[in-house]
Amino acid sequence: MADSNGNTGLMLKAGYPLGRGFDAAARLNLQHYLFKDLLGYELHPNIPVRSSDSNFRVADIGTGTGIWLTAVHQKLPSAQLDGFDNCVDQYPPKEWLPSNVSLQALDICEGIPEELLGKYDVVHVRHFLLVVNDDPLILLKNLVALLRGYLQWVEYDPSSVYTDRIDPDLPRTATEEFLATIKSRRNYDWVAKLPEYFEMTGLATSVSASYPVPPGMRMSFTYVQLLAAEELSLVALDNSGPESSGNVFRRLLNAVFEESKSGVSMVWSARVCVGRRRS
Secondary structure (H helix, E strand, O other): OEOOOOOEOOOOOOOOOOOOOHHHHHHHHHHHHHHHHHHOOOOOOOOOOOOOOOOOEEEEEOOOOOHHHHHHHOOOOOOEEEEEEOOOOOOOOHHHOOOOEEEEEOOHHHOOOHHHOOOEEEEEEEOOOOOOOOOOHHHHHHHHHOEEEEEEEEEEOHHHOEEEEOOOOOOOHHHHHHHHHHHHHOOOOOOOOHHHHHHHOOEEEEEEEEEEOOHHHHHHHHHHHHHHHHHHHHHHOOOOOOOOHHHHHHHHHHHHHHHHHHOEEEEOEEEEEEEEEOO
């Protein structure tokens, strides 16, 4: 089965395929802390920062709940930290944000307002797998337009994910089917090729690194993936009847969970790419 873009596998409804409610917000926040533990930083150490400079500006694109910016605030209390998303439903009240954190509405895929061009020393973006359709070049050009310094892109790398199990005799049919379904949606090769796309848009790549999830974190990452997949099934799949695609997919997720309790997990890697705008 294919959708209007020619993608095979699950047929998704148009629009953003994940949730915007409190459960989705909690999943985003959990994912933030998992990535912080996996990477060991919010901003890569190779990116020069000026922690006491009020003219130092950082933008977070697809900021979600704004949690990445509130974490960066702890290390850059004087910098101006701006978050952008095309949906503001998960933003906390501005009265509860640090004074140097601002959250605004912006669809990065629709172009950049003139007042934001070349404004930021650092632009951060992550988790755009469901936004990019095979080619990140248009999105990347808009990100670069914001820059006067560094771009940091953090992404899951579906091309490298595999299953592992504590016993070779353990069944993993459901987990393998789940991963095959993910990979059939579209071509994710662009994640590993981000340095090439950086070069196309005038960025000099300073970091291109892969961070495999270690055994102690594999279950946590597996469960976050199941949470996101359940959101997708409720938001973007057909739920009109017992055998509709949404219900069938959720049964698969429950089977993956049962396998995980026996010692089967997905092994993901995070890809981090940092580029500097050439002067």
